[in-house]
Amino acid sequence: MSQTTPPALPNRIALVEDHARLASLVERGLGAAGIAVDTFATLESAWHGLTRHGYALAVIDRGLPDGDGLELVRRMRAVGNRIPCLMLTARDALHDRVEGLDAGADDYLPKPFAIEELGARVRALMRRPAALRDPQLVHHRLQVLAESSCMQCGDEQVSLAPAELQIIILLVRAAGQVVRRGALERAAWGVGEAVTPNALDVALHRLRRKLTAIDAGLSVVNMRNLGFALRPTDAAA
Structure with a gap:
């Protein structure tokens, strides 16, 4: 089953994170780099947001109140949504990283992390698909x-x-x-x-x-x- 992906909102990403303080830090850190953030605290709210509105990228925590963030990635990939996904997680074992990449994630950043590194990885992923992002504005x-x-x-x-x-x-x-x-x-x-x-x-x-x-x-x-x-x-x- 495929689904049309909504047109991407340039320089706006979806953050799927239930920890309010961390979400606020990410919003401020990326905002300082000119990247706007919409935050969703659950898998279901993120699913509705990602299917109704296009984003340049999704940053997804694995440990969410209603399940594993990987399930959101699998669900999006199953309907043909190819938005780049960066996973955030406290799980740093090799098999966890492999599982995330096999599920369709594009990158994997273990917690704790520096906001500067997150910003660099976000910018790199946003540059990757030419259909979503031009090299120059x-x-x-x-x-x-x-x-x-x-x-x-x-x-x-x-x-x-x-x-x-x-x-x-x-x-x-x-x-x-x-x-x-x-x-x-x-x-x-x-x-x-x-x-x-x-x-x-x-x-x-x-x-x-x-x-x-x-x-x-x-x-x-x-x-x-x-x-x-x-x-x-x-x-x-």
């Missing part, structure tokens, strides 16, 4: 530096808030094509956070000002009843 003269949470044009550079970063990444990847409002909201705030009706409009307004500040020659254009697109300012006028 460039559109016309604009370059987005996700790990530095900023964008630049020539010698000019401006920092980005977390939501702004996820929005501009999705718009740059679309390369001028229209992106629907819902997709931008999910990229910016994930699937679990309540978003006020005008939150996206406020973020887009700030992005437009920052694009102008660095003389990018681009603006975020509202395509009425369709969504938004990153277009050259002469075409946007």
